[in-house]
Every structure is written in structure tokens, then in C-alpha cells.
Amino acid sequence: xxxxxxxxxxxxxxxxxxxxxxxxxxxxxxxxxxxxxxxxxxxxxxxxxxxxxxxxxxxxxxxxxxxxxxxxxxxxxxxxxxxxxxxxxxxxxxxxxxxxxxxxxxxxxxxxxxxxxxxxxxxxxxxxxxxxxxxxxxxxxxxxxxxxxxxxxxxxxxxxxxxxxxxxxxxxxxxxxxxxxxxxxxxxxxxxxxxxxxxxxxxxxxxxxxxxxxxxxxxxxxxxxxxxxxxxxxxxxxxxxxxxxxxxxxxxxxxxxxxxxxxxxxxxxxxxxxxxxxxxxxxxxxxxxxxxxxxxxxxxxxxxxxxxxxxxxxxxxxxxxxxxxxxxxxxxxxxxxxxxxxxxxxxxxxxxxxxxxxxxxxxxxxxxxxxxxxxxxxxxxxxxxxxxxxxxxxxxxxxxxxxxxxxxxxxxxxxxxxxxxxxxxxxxxxxxxxxxx
Amino acid sequence: xxxxxxxxxxxxxxxxxxxxxxxxxxxxxxxxxxxxxxxxxxxxxxxxxxxxxxxxxxxxxxxxxxxxxxxxxxxxxxxxxxxxxxxxxxxxxxxxxxxxxxxxxxxxxxxxxxxxxxxxxxxxxxxxxxxxxxxxxxxxxxxxxxxxxxxxxxxxxxxxxxxxxxxxxxxxxxxxxxxxxxxxxxxxxxxxxxxxxxxxxxxxxxxxxxxxxxxxxxxxxxxxxxxxxxxxxxxxxxxxxxxxxxxxxxxxxxxxxxxxxxxxxxxxxxxxxxxxxxxxxxxxxxxxxxxxxxxxxxxxxxxxxxxxxxxxxx
Numbered sequence: 001x002x003x004x005x006x007x008x009x010x011x012x013x014x015x016x017x018x019x020x021x022x023x024x025x026x027x028x029x030x031x032x033x034x035x036x037x038x039x040x041x042x043x044x045x046x047x048x049x050x051x052x053x054x055x056x057x058x059x060x061x062x063x064x065x066x067x068x069x070x071x072x073x074x075x076x077x078x079x080x081x082x083x084x085x086x087x088x089x090x091x092x093x094x095x096x097x098x099x100x101x102x103x104x105x106x107x108x109x110x111x112x113x114x115x116x117x118x119x120x121x122x123x124x125x126x127x128x129x130x131x132x133x134x135x136x137x138x139x140x141x142x143x144x145x146x147x148x149x150x151x152x153x154x155x156x157x158x159x160x161x162x163x164x165x166x167x168x169x170x171x172x173x174x175x176x177x178x179x180x181x182x183x184x185x186x187x188x189x190x191x192x193x194x195x196x197x198x199x200x201x202x203x204x205x206x207x208x209x210x211x212x213x214x215x216x217x218x219x220x221x222x223x224x225x226x227x228x229x230x231x232x233x234x235x236x237x238x239x240x241x242x243x244x245x246x247x248x249x250x251x252x253x254x255x256x257x258x259x260x261x262x263x264x265x266x267x268x269x270x271x272x273x274x275x276x277x278x279x280x281x282x283x284x285x286x287x288x289x290x291x292x293x294x295x296x297x298x299x300x301x302x303x304x305x306x307x308x309x310x311x312x313x314x315x316x317x318x319x320x321x322x323x324x325x326x327x328x329x330x331x332x333x334x335x336x337x338x339x340x341x342x343x344x345x346x347x348x349x350x351x352x353x354x355x356x357x358x359x360x361x362x363x364x365x366x367x368x369x370x371x372x373x374x375x376x377x378x379x380x381x382x383x384x385x386x387x388x389x390x391x392x393x394x395x396x397x398x399x400x401x402x403x404x405x406x407x408x409x410x411x412x413x414x415x416x417x418x419x420x421x422x423x424x425x426x427x428x429x430x431x432x433x434x435x436x437x
Numbered sequence: 438x439x440x441x442x443x444x445x446x447x448x449x450x451x452x453x454x455x456x457x458x459x460x461x462x463x464x465x466x467x468x469x470x471x472x473x474x475x476x477x478x479x480x481x482x483x484x485x486x487x488x489x490x491x492x493x494x495x496x497x498x499x500x501x502x503x504x505x506x507x508x509x510x511x512x513x514x515x516x517x518x519x520x521x522x523x524x525x526x527x528x529x530x531x532x533x534x535x536x537x538x539x540x541x542x543x544x545x546x547x548x549x550x551x552x553x554x555x556x557x558x559x560x561x562x563x564x565x566x567x568x569x570x571x572x573x574x575x576x577x578x579x580x581x582x583x584x585x586x587x588x589x590x591x592x593x594x595x596x597x598x599x600x601x602x603x604x605x606x607x608x609x610x611x612x613x614x615x616x617x618x619x620x621x622x623x624x625x626x627x628x629x630x631x632x633x634x635x636x637x638x639x640x641x642x643x644x645x646x647x648x649x650x651x652x653x654x655x656x657x658x659x660x661x662x663x664x665x666x667x668x669x670x671x672x673x674x675x676x677x678x679x680x681x682x683x684x685x686x687x688x689x690x691x692x693x694x695x696x697x698x699x700x701x702x703x704x705x706x707x708x709x710x711x712x713x714x715x716x717x718x719x720x721x722x723x724x725x726x727x728x729x730x731x732x733x734x735x736x737x738x739x740x741x742x743x744x745x746x747x748x749x750x751x
Contacts, residue, residue, distance in 0.1 A: 015450060015451045016448040016449070016450065016451060016454075017448070017449070017450075017451040017454045017455075084587045084602070084605070085587065086583075086586040086587050087579050087586055087587075087629075087630070088586065089579070089580050089630070089632050091451075091632070091634065095451075096451035096635070098630055110607060113609070114607050114608065114609050117609040117610045118609075118610065118611075231448075232448035232449075233448075234446060234448075235446050235447070235448050238446075246461070246464040246465060246467075246468050247464045247467050247468050247494075247500075249494065249496070249497040250497070251496050251497040251498070259496055262496060264496075264497075266464055266493070266494075267461075267464070268457060268460075268461045268464075268611075273446070296492060297491060297492035297495060298495070305446055305449075306446060307449055307454060307457055308449065308453070308457050309456075309457040309458075309460035309461050309464070309492075309493070322468045346607045360612055360614070361612075362612075363465075363468060415610070416610065416611075419609070419610045419612065420612065421609060421610075421612045421614065423614060423616065428614070428616035428617060428618060429606055429614075430606045430607050430608070430609075430614045433607070433609045
């Protein structure tokens with residue numbers, strides 16, 4: 001990273017991308033952390049800084065309030081709170097980063113779940129003076145529930161505890177006790193994932209981009225080293241090929257005989273890889289064929305991989321439309337008409353078990369009815385409680401009955417084909433987020 | 438399935454990832470909406486989206502027409518380029534004019550020289566109603582401005598075209614919800630996650646052609662309120678925009694535009710970057726944000742973009 005305030009350019013266009021989230025409140029120094037990452041990578045420019053300084057002065061503050069960077073909306077500035085997830089960007093030249101910045105308060109569980117849904121790494125901030133708090137437990141549970149593979153526990157404000165190694169180690173030990181209690185540590189390890197710890201001072205800059213010399217006893221990676229080394233999504237395990245069809249291209253070009261029979265299945269590879277000649281099955285109908293060609297625009301590919309948006313051509317003329325899923329015949333899963341899932345309720349209107357909702361899973365939709373609400377989880381104590389309804393920010397284990405079959409995997413094994421949203425057709429709002437067990 | 442292995446797969450490069458995400462979003466619009474439209478101004482962001490649409494839908498036609506809301510105060514070079522590009526692609530281009538809204542009386546300027554930029558919203562809403570569009574695809578990016586940082590990829594607008602920041606649909610994973618009832622509207626932003634640098638790198642990689650005014654050129658300007666303001670700009674209809682005011686001194690300067698829009702609110706920057714690779718370098722060393730440098734409309738207050746979006750702006 002450059003200190004001369006010049007963005008480093010990736011001239012070969014080969015930089016990878018990492019999406020991560022920050023959990024914590026303004027009090028934990030979250031805004032300072034983000035502000036420093038953005039500033040040290042030259043993402044905050046002079047005019048933004050000037051505007052922030054002016055606003056800080058107008059409010060009678062003596063120092064520049066870095067949280068102004070993350071409070072985007074008028075309503076938020078008026079109330080001095082953050083009410084929505086904001087996305088921030090910075091680049092180091094070797095990597096582009098997308099930060100999902102979620103507000104930390106209890107009533108914003110839904111924002112945390114939203115931010116976590118696309119993150120591959122979570123930074124959980126702990127104030128060194130306060131140690132592991134209820135909100136730390138909540139953030140950890142939610143990060144785990146939403147399947148973030150890499151968790152970094154950042155013990156911040158070390159400057160306020162005299163950079164005391166004992167304080168840091170006590171907090172790490174407390175955290176591990178709690179992580180063991182809730183099964184977080186075990187399941188992170190079982191899934192090949194990890195929890196890392198780092199002491200830092202976002203305000204001073206200790207262990208962020210530079211090590212500085214206040215904590216010689218810490219020999220682990222700095223924050224930026226951890227971010228640079230963290231794996232990108234879908235790079236750690238072999239996954240089965242899952243290709244939900246988004247759109248079918250049939251040009252019907254009467255003036256071009258080559259295109260007369262063109263039938264391209266367009267979509268993004270949600271997981272796995274595909275090669276020309278592979279035997280595939282189209283679900284839910286079970287038609288079988290072979291891959292004839294793979295295209296991105298004009299380019300013909302021999303094979304394609306996860307996260308690529310492609311067009312697939314098959315050997316046989318098969319009736320396939322949006323919402324179908326193309327899989328490798330050897331890895332085909334059985335379509336299901338009932339799913340068991342953890343659901344986070346997102347809407348101010350409580351869930352009504354008597355109503356029919358729409359579930360969108362990949363590019364497919366089905367009407368759904370609530371079968372059983374098994375229990376809800378108290379996100380602070382992690383206790384399971386009996387319940388008959390679901391209010392905003394509640395998380396419950398629910399069985400849904402489906403009108404149409406869905407082609408699912410468990411969320412733990414595949415975040416793309418294990419996730420769904422619940423839609424209320426009367427408002428068309430997204431009212432729930434589900435993770436299939 | 439979950440056994441850890443040594444790098445079973447290399448990650449996509451950031452440009453490949455962003456491209457793939459944008460193609461996915463465009464196809465979701467095509468799959469979920471019955472009558473979408475792509476807003477196309479001839480500017481660099483919308484030119485990237487055209488390339489993405491080619492990659493998303495060729496060899497088929499685009500499943501939407503292109504539309505430009507023309508204030509009548511656009512640079513001639515950009516308008517010519519807009520028409521040329523639409524013709525090359527063989528796609529349908531709809532143009533609706535703020536001047537027609539003025540004739541209808543739905544746009545009333547406070548004074549003859551008031552900027553028409555914010556009045557585009559009125560003409561846009563009229564066009565949405567005229568054609569019954571249920572989704573408008575736009576080139577806005579979250580890094581442009583802080584009211585945009587919280588914008589959804591699929592952003593819901595009510596039947597008055599209003600954006601309610603406190604009542605947006607949660608957006609999780611890549612399960613985008615573009616449903617709307619009749620009269621309501623979705624704004625879809627396929628390059629939300631791109632930065633100005635990503636856009637220029639993509640233009641460089643894809644070798645995209647751009648209107649000439651993005652590159653360094655000589656131009657008559659004056660200094661007005663701390664900004665460089667182009668003067669005596671010839672328009673498509675033969676008129677001249679931004680006439681020089683009494684007492685102002687015309688300077689002929691080498692400049693380029695970082696953003697391109699209505700003449701009244703887009704200022705150039707001093708630059709000698711006359712090709713894309715030089716612009717990439719200049720972007721990396723700039724100390725001023727894209728909008729801060731060049732968008733006169735965003736400098737009024739902290740909340741001006743948010744305010745315009747609430748009123749139906751893209």
C-alpha cells in the first residue's frame with residue numbers, strides 16, 4: 001500500500017476481490033477502522049475530507065468525525081444513527097474490497113443478516129476496555145448463522161488499556177469459551193473455516209496497515225495482511241456444478257440461418273465448474289443432455305467456473321426455461337417440496353402462519369405455506385424459545401411446504417443454493433431471509 | 438464437499454467478477470420485468486452497460502429499448518456519439534426532451550438560465566408513464582455519492598417515482614426482488630459495485646470508444662465561483678449554451694470531462710490525458726472525487742443527491 005496518497009493501479013487487471021463486513025457500533029471504533037482503511041488506501045479524497053471537516057465544525061466537534069463517512073442519509077445525520085447497510089470500496093492494487101458496513105444495534109439484526117449474506121469475512125470489533133459483551137455474542141452468532149467462513153475478532157482501543165498483552169489475552173480466552181459454548185468454534189473448524197484474533201488501535205493505526213511499535217508482543221498478521229490473505233469466495237472447496245437458468249436466448253433471426261436454431265441458456269454458475277462435453281441434467285424435469293458450447297459474449301470457452309455469467313448450449317433440443325437448474329448428471333440433487341430452514345424475519349409486519357408467501361430460491365419461485373415453527377432463537381442468549389409467530393428481527397427454525405419443487409442444497413454446503421428470500425405478494429416486499437438446514 | 442483443499446479454484450479477477458455480476462443483474466431484469474428500458478446518455482458509465490448488455494444477450498437482441506432524457510443542453514459530441522452507438526448496435530433508441538415537458542407546462546423553469554438537470558425527473562416520469570416501463574436500468578454507482586452508498590441494486594420507486602430511503606427492500610445474497618405493481622417502478626443499477634477506477638479499467642480492457650470530450654482538448658472556459666465553466670458551447674439545435682457573462686475573461690485551456698451530463702452542471706478538469714491509459718493514471722493520482730470536481734449540482738448541500746432521488750431522479 002502506498003503512503004504517498006496515490007491509488008495503486010492493477011495494470012494487469014488481475015486483482016482478486018474480497019467482500020467483508022464490519023460488526024460493531026460507532027462506540028467500538030468501527031467508523032474509525034473503516035475511515036482509516038479508506039484513507040490509507042487513498043479512497044477518501046480531499047474534497048470529501050473538507051466536507052466532513054466543515055460538517056464536524058458545524059456540529060461543534062473539535063476533531064473530524066469519521067463516522068460522517070458512513071452515515072449517508074439525511075435521516076441518519078439528523079438522528080445521529082446508522083439505519084441501513086452502506087457499501088464502501090477500496091483497493092490495494094492486488095485486491096479490490098467491498099465493505100458491507102452494518103449498524104450494530106439489536107434492532108438491526110436484519111441489517112446485519114443482509115450485510116453478512118454477501119460477505120466472506122467478518123471483522124467483529126471488541127472494545128478492549130469492555131471485553132466480550134452481549135453484542136459480541138450476537139454478532140458472532142449471526143456471522144456464523146449466515147455462514148461467513150472467516151471471522152476476525154479485532155480487540156480495538158488497545159491504546160486505552162496501555163497496550164496490555166494480558167488484557168488482550170483475557171479477551172481472546174473469554175471469546176473462545178463463549179465460541180465453544182455455542183458450537184461456533186467447533187463448526188467453524190469442522191467446515192475448514194477459521195477464527196483469528198488481532199489487537200489494534202484504529203485511532204492510532206496500530207496493527208491496521210502499519211504495525212507501529214506499541215505491541216511488540218503481537219507477532220501475527222496486521223489487519224491489512226489478514227484481508228490480503230483471506231481466500232475469495234468459492235476458492236476453498238470443490239463444489240458441485242449448479243447453474244440456475246436466468247434467461248433463454250432464442251434470436252429467431254430469419255436473416256441468419258446459423259442462428260435459426262440457436263437456443264442459449266443464460267445464467268451465472270453459482271458453484272462448481274463445467275466443461276464442453278459434460279453430461280448434464282435439467283431439473284426439475286430430469287432431461288439429460290451434453291454441453292455443446294460455453295460462451296461469454298462472442299468468446300467461446302472450453303470450460304467455465306463459479307461466478308462466471310455464461311451462455312450454455314446443449315446437444316439436444318430440450319424445453320428449458322427460467323427457474324430450471326442445470327447440474328452435472330453425476331451430481332444431480334433430488335427436487336424437494338418441503339424445506340426446513342432458519343428464517344430471519346425482515347418486515348415490520350409480523351409473519352402470519354396462516355398466509356401463503358412466495359419463496360424465491362435462485363431464479364425460481366414457489367408459493368409456500370408455513371408448516372411448523374419449531375422455535376425461535378434469542379440472539380443474545382442463544383436460547384431456543386417456543387413461538388407461534390415471527391416479528392421483525394426474529395430468527396426461527398421453520399418448515400415450509402412448497403407448491404413447486406425446488407433444487408436445494410444445505411446452506412452450510414452451498415450459500416447460493418441453500419439461501420432463499422420470502423416475498424409478500426400483497427406488497428411485493430422482501431419480508432424474510434432463509435437458510436436451508 | 439466441505440473438505441478443505443489446496444486452491445481448488447483460482448478466483449476471478451475483480452474486473453471479471455464485476456462484469457459477471459453486472460451481466461447477472463441485467464439478465465435478472467430481463468427475467469423478472471415485463472417492460473424494462475435502459476437509460477443511455479452516451480456517457481462512460483452507460484457505454485460500459487451497453488457492452489455488458491452485449492455480453493449478456495447476444496446473439497439475441499436486447500430485451501429492452503434504450504432511452505435518453507435529453508435536457509437540450511447536452512454536448513453535441515455526446516449526442517452524436519449516442520446516436521452513432523445506438524445505430525451500430527441496431528437497437529431502438531427512444532429520446533424524450535425536457536423541452537417538450539416545458540412546452541406542456543409540466544416543467545417550469547424559475548428563470549431562463551436555470552439548470553434543466555433536475556427537471557429530467559419530470560420528463561423521465563412522463564416517459565415511464567407513456568411507455569408503461571416497469572424498470573429503468575441506470576449507470577449509477579455507489580462510490581459516486583453518499584446517498585448512493587445505501588442504494589439497492591434493485592431500487593423500488595412508488596407511483597410518484599419517489600425513493601423512500603427508510604423503506605427500501607432488504608437485499609440479500611444475489612436474490613434481487615424486482616417485483617412491482619402496475620404504476621410502480623424499479624430502478625436497476627448493474628454497476629453499483631464499480632468505482633470510477635473500475636469503469637476506466639473496463640473501458641481500457643474492452644477497448645470501448647468514448648465521446649471525444651472525455652479526452653484532453655482545448656476549450657474556451659471562464660472561472661465562475663471557483664469552478665471551470667465552459668462557455669459559448671454550441672448545441673445540436675444551433676443555439677449556444679452558457680454564453681459568457683459581462684466582465685468574465687475567456688481562457689482557452691486544455692481540459693477534459695470526468696463526467697458528462699447537462700452542460701449547466703458538468704465542469705471540466707484541467708488535464709493533458711488524451712488516451713484511456715493516461716486517464717487511468719490520472720484517476721489514480723486525483724485528489725478530488727469525480728462528483729466533487731465536476732458536478733456543480735452536488736455542491737449545494739450534503740443532501741442534494743438524496744433530495745433529487747426522493748423526487749424521482751435516477
